[in-house]
Amino acid sequence: QEKVQQSPESLIVPEGAMSSLNCTFSNSASQSIWWYQQHPGKGPEALISIFSNGNKKEGRLTVYLNRASLHVSLHIRDSQPSDSAVYLCAVSPGVSNYNVLYFGSGTKLTVEP
Amino acid sequence: EAAVTQSPRNKVAVTGGKVTLSCNQTNNHNNMYWYRQDTGHGLRLIHYSYGAGSTEKGDIPDGYKASRPSQENFSLILELATPSQTSVYFCASGDRVLWEQYFGPGTRLTVL
Numbered sequence: 001q002e003k004v005q006q007s008p009e010s011l012i013v014p015e016g017a018m019s020s021l022n023c024t025f026s027n028s029a030s031q032s033i034w035w036y037q038q039h040p041g042k043g044p045e046a047l048i049s050i051f052s053n054g055n056k057k058e059g060r061l062t063v064y065l066n067r068a069s070l071h072v073s074l075h076i077r078d079s080q081p082s083d084s085a086v087y088l089c090a091v092s093p094g095v096s097n098y099n100v101l102y103f104g105s106g107t108k109l110t111v112e113p
Numbered sequence: 114e115a116a117v118t119q120s121p122r123n124k125v126a127v128t129g130g131k132v133t134l135s136c137n138q139t140n141n142h143n144n145m146y147w148y149r150q151d152t153g154h155g156l157r158l159i160h161y162s163y164g165a166g167s168t169e170k171g172d173i174p175d176g177y178k179a180s181r182p183s184q185e186n187f188s189l190i191l192e193l194a195t196p197s198q199t200s201v202y203f204c205a206s207g208d209r210v211l212w213e214q215y216f217g218p219g220t221r222l223t224v225l
Contacts (some may be wrong), residue, residue, distance in 0.1 A: 064174050099209060100171070
């Protein structure tokens with residue numbers, strides 16, 4: 001079973017600042033890493049995924065993956081109050097075609113106006 | 114329209130009673146999943162399925178059964194509900210190629 005840990009548990013940033021979230025996982029052979037966003041009372045929604053070592057940028061989001069250190073980070077540029085949510089890191093071992101995901105316990109991001 | 118729907122959205126059950134949570138997806142995905150979410154534990158996988166007629170145990174299957182009668186429907190069954198099963202339950206569907214999972218809005222279950 002994959003172990004996924006996220007830090008910090010809670011993050012408060014001012015509007016316009018960079019938000020940086022961290023995630024560590026236990027298996028360097030994991031196929032893919034996902035970041036999900038969850039607003040209160042809603043189901044998680046996929047934001048961005050990364051499969052290869054290095055970085056990936058989509059709009060205000062940048063993800064960095066380092067398989068050697070078993071670490072992935074999510075950076076949100078120009079954070080907005082609407083970005084306030086819980087962010088979940090999820091790792092797929094990619095075994096067979098079941099696409100099972102193992103989730104961390106989340107980082108609660110609050111962006112203050 | 115929402116592609117993954119769950120019913121009921123809220124449920125109060127008594128200890129020892131039977132509870133069935135239902136999930137329907139219109140994504141035409143082969144894979145479907147049931148998770149529970151508790152404070153401090155994130156999302157934990159209970160059961161999953163890779164097609165009609167199949168069910169597989171996830172990480173915490175004890176006390177739960179699952180049923181996948183069709184491509185669109187996946188149910189989670191608590192035969193003898195206990196207070197420890199009080200939680201928010203999420204259903205998801207997943208694409209085998211893209212690997213992304215799409216979640217429903219959740220069901221809040223309280224077992225008294």
